[in-house]
Amino acid sequence: MKFTLHNTDTQSKARAGTVITDHGVIETPIFMPVGTVASVKGVHQKELKEEINPDIILGNTYHLFLRPKTEILKKAGGLHKFMGWDRNILTDSGGYQVYSLSGNRKIKEEGVKFKSHIDGSMHLFTPENVMEIQRVIGADIIMAFDECTPYPCEYNYAKRSMHMTHRWLDRCINHLAKTPFEYDYEQTFFPIVQGSTYKDLRRQSAEYIANAGAEGNAIGGLSVGEPAEEMYGMTEVVCEILPENKPRYLMGVGTPINILENIALGIDMFDCVMPTRNARNGMLFTAHGTINIKNKKWEDDFSPIDEMGTTFVDHEYSKAYLRHLFAANEYLGKQIATIHNLGFYMWLVREARKHIIAGDFRAWKDIMVKQMDKRL
Known part of the structure; x- marks a missing residue:
């Protein structure tokens, strides 16, 4: 190595x-x-x-x-x-x-x-x-x-x-x-x-x-x-x-x-195990905070799961559809949430790397921490 x-x-x-x-x-x-x-x-x-x-x-x-x-x-x-x-x-x-x-x-x-x-x-x-x-x-x-x-x-x-x-x-x-x-x-x-x-x-x-x-x-x-x-x-x-x-x-x-x-x-x-385990329980991590997709507030929200997301599931499926899958206990919902969360984690560390190389990691990190510490 x-x-x-x-x-x-x-x-x-x-x-x-x-x-x-x-x-x-x-x-x-x-x-x-x-x-x-x-x-x-x-x-x-x-x-x-x-x-x-x-x-x-x-x-x-x-x-x-x-x-x-x-x-x-x-x-x-x-x-x-x-x-x-x-x-x-x-x-x-x-x-x-x-x-x-x-x-x-x-x-x-x-x-x-x-x-x-x-x-x-x-x-x-x-x-x-x-x-x-x-x-x-x-x-x-x-x-x-x-x-x-x-x-x-x-x-x-x-x-x-x-x-x-x-x-x-x-x-x-x-x-x-x-x-x-x-x-x-x-x-x-x-x-x-x-x-x-x-x-x-x-x-x-x-x-x-x-x-x-x-x-x-x-x-x-x-x-x-x-x-x-x-x-x-x-x-x-x-x-x-x-x-x-x-x-x-x-x-x-x-x-x-x-x-x-x-x-x-x-x-x-x-x-x-957090991104995969929490995904199976309906918790999605995003750059702007965490989403409990089981909440009723997402029932008629037809916006993409995560407009900033890097995986296909973020743009092909809506929050309303993903909530429906969890309500119906369809395993596809857990799979979609897992792909989203893992994609987000990978985006996060790779974005961190970019900012370390650019020399502005500390300022970016402080902003991200405040944003992610929210319940949406």
């Missing part, structure tokens, strides 16, 4: 760069649509490529390990071939999903023993076998196995968890060195900063992760219920330490406003 930093905004720490892997160029800042189980929910790959057009999407180790299982992915030749996607893929290591199982898992130094949410079968994730699983899945960027702490989190627990995440990181790195690439392209490894909402722990973790010398770095354990200002505070602390010449990935974030504010702090990569 090669990362090139092209521009930094003079009024903030926003960056515009490019990441090059064997599956193509990723222009940053970038939002990665979440394709948890080898599918961005509700969207055909053709629509994903032609309408939403992301440089990279995200898959999840935990879910893919359980279904379709690694032996199927290996027979298929990896996740790219299995799902018909010839661009970049990043896989989360499954740490967050294991964290979210709460009562159905036990965390020890060896790893995490958990019960499958599908059939109740028991499994063990260790730093070593998670690296092997990600080799077989074959994503271009793979993540370290970590523990994601909850919010709120007691200081002593956050400290113990952080140190274990660091020990797990060392085990990941050591095992990767002994595990060859599964396919005819290279993979890049990102470690993950933890430390909950404690600045001293975040600094300590960021220094440890920076010293690991990986080609990119991630920030985990945020967007788990903490106030937005705490998220921004932790991101700022970490970005002061992580090297400038490597991409920075803030995991699981977030709203359009969260994304712009974190771009301003120096983040390059994002992922979140």
